Amino acid sequence: MKEKEENGVYSAPALDKGLDILEVLSKCENGLTQQEIAAQLGRKLGEIYRMLNCLVQRNYVANYGNVYTITSKLFQLSHFHPPTYRLLTEALPIMEGLSRAVSFPCDLRVYNNGFQTVIASIQPPNGLGFMTRVGSEIEVAPSASGMVLLAFQDQIIKNIRIQESLPNSSETEIEAYSNSLKDVVSKGFASIKSKQFAGLHAISFPILDMNGNAVAAMTVPMLARIDGTNQFTQEQVEEILRECVSNLSQKIAITNINANN
Structure with a gap:
C-alpha cells in the first residue's frame, strides 16, 4: 500500500504505531495491558493487536499474561x-x-x-x-x-x-x-x-x-x-x-x- 506524502515527507502509519507502542512501554516499569496501551495511545484495540504480536515475535516486547513490557533488545x-x-x-x-x-x-x-x-x-x-x-x-x-x-x-x-x-x-x-x-x-x-x-x-x-x-x-x-x-x-x-x-x-x-x- 502506497503511503501518502505530506509536506514532502512520506508517512508510515504501521511504523508509527510500532514506535508509539515502544515509547509508551519504555516509560512504564510494570508493563501495560493491551487495553491500557490502546487507551494511552488513543487507538482502538484492533489497531495495535497485530503490531504488538509482531513486536513480541521480534523480541522487542515481552508478553506476561496479557501484560506487555519492553525487553532489553533496543538497549543491546x-x-x-x-x-x-x-x-x-x-x-x-x-x-x-x-x-x-x-x-x-x-x-x-x-x-x-x-x-x-x-x-x-x-x-x-x-x-x-x-x-x-x-x-x-x-x-x-x-x-x-x-x-x-x-x-x-x-x-x-x-x-x-x-x-x-x-x-x-x-x-x-x-x-x-x-x-x-x-x-x-x-x-x-x-x-x-x-x-x-x-x-x-x-x-x-x-x-x-x-x-x-x-x-x-x-x-x-x-x-x-x-x-x-x-x-x-x-x-x-x-x-x-x-x-x-x-x-x-x-x-x-x-x-x-x-x-x-
Whole structure:
C-alpha cells in the first residue's frame, strides 16, 4: 500500500504505531495491558493487536499474561553500534579502576536530543554512594556532565544543543548558561555542587574525539561522609579523574584511527 506524502515527507502509519507502542512501554516499569496501551495511545484495540504480536515475535516486547513490557533488545542493539561499543570496551576497565581508587561511584553519559543517557555505571567495592542507573535519561542543564557534553563542541553544535536542552528558557537564562560553559571550557572540566541533592558534588570530564569534541562525559558524584571516615578530597578526585579520562580519550582516538585504516 502506497503511503501518502505530506509536506514532502512520506508517512508510515504501521511504523508509527510500532514506535508509539515502544515509547509508551519504555516509560512504564510494570508493563501495560493491551487495553491500557490502546487507551494511552488513543487507538482502538484492533489497531495495535497485530503490531504488538509482531513486536513480541521480534523480541522487542515481552508478553506476561496479557501484560506487555519492553525487553532489553533496543538497549543491546544500541551497544552494537561501533562507536558506542568501542567506547564502552575501553571505558569500563578504566572506570572500575577509578571507582576502586577513589571509593566513589562513577558513570559514563552521552548526549541524546536534549537529554543525557547513562550508558555505564560503576559502584565502588564498598557499594556505597550516589549511583545512577544505566539507561537513565537525565536533564542536561542542572548537571556537571550536561555542561561538559555541551561545552566541548563546535560552536554550531553547541548552540543547537543549548536550545534543545533549555527549550522553555528565556534568552537571558540561555545567555547565562552559555557563559557558564565558557568557564567549563577554560578549566577543562566541570566541578559543581548539585542543584538537586544536598551534599552532593559532581566532577565531570569530557571524553574527546580527535577533533576535540565531547563524545561522552565521565562523572564522579561525591557524597561527604559524616562518620569520620577518611575520603579523597575534591582536588584529589579531580586529578585522578583527569588522568583516567586523558587515557581513555587517547585510547578512543587510537581505536578510531585503526578502525578507519
